[in-house]
Amino acid sequence: MDTDVVVIGAGAAGSSTAWHLARRGREVVVLERFARGHAWGSSHGSTRIFRVAYRDALYSRLAAEAIPMWRELERASGETLLEQTGQLDHGFPTAIDEIEQTLRAGGWAFDRLTPAEGRERWPGMDFDETVIYSPDGGRVFADRTIEALLRLAEQAGARLCFEEPALAIERAGEGVRVVTDAGAVTARVVVVSAGGWLPQIAGLGIFGIGLPRLQVTAQAPVHFAIRPGFAFPSYVHHVGSDAVDHTFAYGAYGLESPGEGVKVGLDTMDVIDDLAARSLEVPASAIEAAADYAHRWLPGADTSVASAVSCLFTMTDDSHFLLDRRGPVVVMSPCSGHGFKFTPVLGALAADVVEGADPWAREWRLPA
Numbered sequence: 382m383d384t385d386v387v388v389i390g391a392g393a394a395g396s397s398t399a400w401h402l403a404r405r406g407r408e409v410v411v412l413e414r415f416a417r418g419h420a421w422g423s424s425h426g427s428t429r430i431f432r433v434a435y436r437d438a439l440y441s442r443l444a445a446e447a448i449p450m451w452r453e454l455e456r457a458s459g460e461t462l463l464e465q466t467g468q469l470d471h472g473f474p475t476a477i478d479e480i481e482q483t484l485r486a487g488g489w490a491f492d493r494l495t496p497a498e499g500r501e502r503w504p505g506m507d508f509d510e511t512v513i514y515s516p517d518g519g520r521v522f523a524d525r526t527i528e529a530l531l532r533l534a535e536q537a538g539a540r541l542c543f544e545e546p547a548l549a550i551e552r553a554g555e556g557v558r559v560v561t562d563a564g565a566v567t568a569r570v571v572v573v574s575a576g577g578w579l580p581q582i583a584g585l586g587i588f589g590i591g592l593p594r595l596q597v598t599a600q601a602p603v604h605f606a607i608r609p610g611f612a613f614p615s616y617v618h619h620v621g622s623d624a625v626d627h628t629f630a631y632g633a634y635g636l637e638s639p640g641e642g643v644k645v646g647l648d649t650m651d652v653i654d655d656l657a658a659r660s661l662e663v664p665a666s667a668i669e670a671a672a673d674y675a676h677r678w679l680p681g682a683d684t685s686v687a688s689a690v691s692c693l694f695t696m697t698d699d700s701h702f703l704l705d706r707r708g709p710v711v712v713m714s715p716c717s718g719h720g721f722k723f724t725p726v727l728g729a730l731a732a733d734v735v736e737g738a739d740p741w742a743r744e745w746r747l748p749a
């Protein structure tokens with residue numbers, strides 16, 4: 382075998398997996414389709430929301446596991462990566478009640494507020510129906526995290542190959558052969574963490590990996606300047622009904638990104654039929670929609686100054702993550718728009734599965 386483990390994809394999932402495996406002494410080769418620091422996937426940009434406030438307790442527990450691992454990653458990299466600056470949810474009362482239950486059951490601190498109390502505390506925001514504040518939430522720094530993970534993986538001996546897409550996976554004895562334009566790499570195990578490109582990796586079926594339906598979309602979060610004197614916690618604005626998905630359905634989300642402004646992400650997605658033909662250009666309508674939202678809900682935002690990026694948003698039908706192993710093939714994808722906060726723990730889980738742990742031992746789901 383050329384190496385112990387090949388990791389396909391160097392986004393949040395792949396770079397974290399490579400770091401964990403390399404520091405555990407595994408020989409690792411990372412194949413990444415694009416250049417280092419690229420903006421074509423899901424893991425670029427300055428910030429992401431960190432929260433323990435979930436309707437589904439599974440993700441709250443996972444976020445709890447992630448906190449000490451973020452701190453460990455910060456110590457190892459010398460970078461600030463997680464800031465627990467606080468996070469709030471507001472809107473649809475059923476969602477807020479369920480979040481309260483999860484926080485209460487997990488022993489987390491929280492404040493339940495009326496919209497008027499919310500406005501008093503955060504005058505840069507307006508609030509819908511009912512509010513819950515979680516001081517343990519906040520933000521994580523995305524680009525900085527990916528670069529830190531790649532650097533640490535390299536320092537621990539991983540070989541990083543950029544602009545070298547994996548084309549197919551084939552059997553090679555008990556292991557795998559990962560085919561690229563440059564040739565092939567044989568390995569004992571391959572971890573496929575290709576995000577929205579997952580369905581394009583040829584050969585998964587040979588190993589009995591049956592992917593669930595994945596919808597690949599693009600979302601364009603917009604940053605607006607912040608009017609003097611205002612500050613924003615991370616926020617999730619829940620709209621909807623009991624019929625919507627229970628894990629993360631919301632109408633809008635955002636946070637303050639230092640130096641950039643306040644982010645507005647809306648739950649509107651452009652379906653991407655052909656990833657190769659995708660443009661990174663953000664339509665003016667996306668910025669207008671975010672400005673309309675900010676006019677209504679974020680009086681502390683200055684919508685005359687805006688910047689936006691396109692981000693790939695891959696969704697399973699139930700918003701859960703993928704983690705599975707069939708023989709020498711491990712699939713790891715947080716998908717579904719809420720995975721970044723778990724980055725250090727996702728890589729640890731994938732590394733555990735590479736080393737023989739049962740992916741079904743936790744409540745992960747990958748429909749057959």
Ligand SMILES: Cc1cc2nc3c(=O)[nH]c(=O)nc-3n(C[C@H](O)[C@H](O)[C@H](O)COP(=O)(O)OP(=O)(O)OC[C@H]3O[C@@H](n4cnc5c(N)ncnc54)[C@H](O)[C@@H]3O)c2cc1C
Nearest residue numbers: 390392393394414422423424430547576578692720721722
């Ligand atoms: C707009 C937006 C907002 C979000 N907000 C939040 C948030 O606030 N909080 C939060 O926790 N999460 C958030 N997320 C979700 C989070 O960012 C994602 O869950 C996470 O980044 C997914 O990482 P990934 O590694 O699975 O995918 P990616 O980052 O897309 O990584 C996959 C990598 O695989 C590479 N690749 C693909 N095909 C191949 C191939 N054949 N060979 C080699 N390499 C290949 C790609 O180039 C890419 O680098 C958000 C996502 C988006 C899009």
